[in-house]
Amino acid sequence: MATTEKLVEIKNLKQYFNIGKANEVRAVNDISFDIYRGETLGLVGESGCGKSTTGRTIIRLYDATDGEVIFDGVNVHGKKSKAELKEFNRKMQMIFQDPQASLNPRMKVSDIIAEGIDIHGLAKSKEERKRRVVELLETVGLNKEHANRYPHEFSGGQRQRIGIARALAVEPEFIIADEPISALDVSIQAQVVNLMKKLQKEKGLTYLFIAHDLSMVKYISDRIGVMYFGKLVELAPADELYQNPIHPYTQSLLSAIPLPDPNYERNRKRKTYNPSVHQYTEGDDVQFREIKPGHFVQCSLKEWEQYKAQYAK
Template identity: 60%
Template sequence: MSEKEKLIEVKNLKKYFNVGKGKILKAVDDVSFDIYKGETLGLVGESGCGKSTAGRTIIQLYNATSGQVIYDGEDTQVKKSAVDKKSMKKKMQMIYQDPYSSLNPRMTVLEIIAEGIGNHEVQLKSKEKEARVYDLLESVGLNKKHANRYPHEFSGGQCQRIGIARALAVAPEFIIADEPIAALDVSIQAQIVNLLQELQQKKGLTYLFIAHDLSMVKHISDRIAVMYLGGVVELAGSEDLYDNPLHPYTQALLSAIPIPDPKIERTRERIILKGDVPNPMDPPSGCRFRTRCPKAMQICTEIVPEWQEVSSNHFVACHLYKQ
């Protein structure tokens, strides 16, 4: 993977929210990883771990508290002119979790998809924009007959296809898919994931795929990063992470994946985590996972574990692997 060209470099990214009375919510706290051109990086973790906030901060829907997001060698956090900001927004797009709430109910499908085209390519005539929208609808498995309908006339899966077409409308290089299948029926989820993979191959797209469905993340991702309470605790290739999880939190997550055939003997012991996720406004000292970790040691209460490469392209933050 090191031979590939980096598209995104996330360095020590932090996103804190002031929730009043002097309290600070550390949603994303010192997160670092790279995303290579043409790959899919999966980002997984429990609800509330900060993965969606990380995605929205990378794409600048939220302003970062500190840290850097470098896109193709350019620091996106540096103040830019309106023209440069517009150019950057065209390169990065987002697919949202809820296909219904992400689409304006008062706009037709044609208007929804053409809106981005009109903002970034003002020279295009109406007929040209319409033709572009029809092509986009075809590319996501719909047709031009759907263009004059409203979002409420479609199923969840169809609405998500419209959301994908909208994201593709300005020809981006990088797409953040924020749990794009979580609100869909199981029968539709595989169709959407297969569509995303087809579009990636055809258009050379790069994805950050945020999800909590671990089996689906393995299917679509080249590498996977695991988040817990605002920080990344492990990062490795998809197969490597599933075959050899190092961090106790990753091991617990993977042990919870159901086996589709009950006749197959479970080879991985089920790990039940005790206690609740700590309050992100008052995280534990040292390792944030120590209050639930079955392998916690004294050092875990005192020192934050270092981010280290334990084996080739397999990174972990855990005192069990202190070098």
């Protein structure tokens, strides 16, 4: 269950990449948000918006260009000893988008899952190591016979379950799930998401759930942030965001969600986002502002006053 205790604090995070001598890509451009212990924060947006880069920077797969990531009171990107990095890597884990590419094809499933257990010395004997692997396999809906097989012998959904078991092996507090269901069949997606919700309830996990499937994000998330070209443009509780989207880009995303209703689909009108509407100047004072309690939007002072008059009722 989500609490009011901040587990992760993102402060003015920037991640820039230099391509050639003159080109700079601002993949993550000065974003700030918090993730509370026990919650699932969904992060959505079109491909290339910077959401996956945000997750990888939080977990320190990339060194941040600027800004801070505070995890459990400690700056992730500050100078750390090997012991501190090792402890951080145990507490924060990642589930990757492509379950096949993220699993070593030459390793048996038992060794893939136990890799973190071995690194962190979490098993005192071979027997305990084997027992923990079997427990983890059963936790994610597999069985002990799967331990001696190789990744290519499994379906996509089963491989993603192995990836989840690997992440759980070191008993983390926080898991970044980077589009964990996008490579799976629709029928398997719900199984994986339901498994993640079940594990969160049982183990008190906190998730950053990165995806572009808006309907699935709503199902699993407590709050949702919307990214556009490296910027966080809106953040609100899941139900509030879907019922009262404020930023025009969020409105355009939600208008594209299909529903299994022929009458609705026949009359559905998609909203197209025109970025030229938001060509700000320095004097516009663009900030991430709270329109109503818990509902934030990237806007100018003039837009903020308009939004509050229109939506804060």
